[in-house]
Amino acid sequence: MSIDKPRTRLEILEATPSGLYADAKNLFVGAYTRLQILKTSSNFEILESLKTYEEYLRGYLLSEEAEEIIKMSNPVNIKRVNELVGEYNNALSRIKKERNAQLGLDILDRINKVFIER
Secondary structure (H helix, E strand, O other): OOOOOOHHEEEEEEEHHOOOOOOHHHHHHHHHHHHHHHOOOOOHOOOOOOHHHHHHHHHHHOOOHHHHHHHOHHHHHHHHHHHHHHHHHHHHHHHHOOOOHHHHHHHHHHHHHHHHOO
């Protein structure tokens, strides 16, 4: 019986159709979960701004590894993700004020689509 060796982060990046590091989806998963919960709650103050793709990787990985993954990532999709992160962050005060979880979820769904598109 052979055991496959675990894939490296760079191998994971190379295997993604979007050319983005798959684990970077975590940059918005927490916000997505909070917004789902807030559909039935009222504590919108728990929402925080999102980090850009690069900020997330630099905070999540060792510096050298983060820079290598950023360099190998699809620059068009990095830009698209970062623009949507900016849109979310700009809408955050409105989301909180209006208690509009759906507005945030719609933006996060668009970020997710970038990660899964070919």
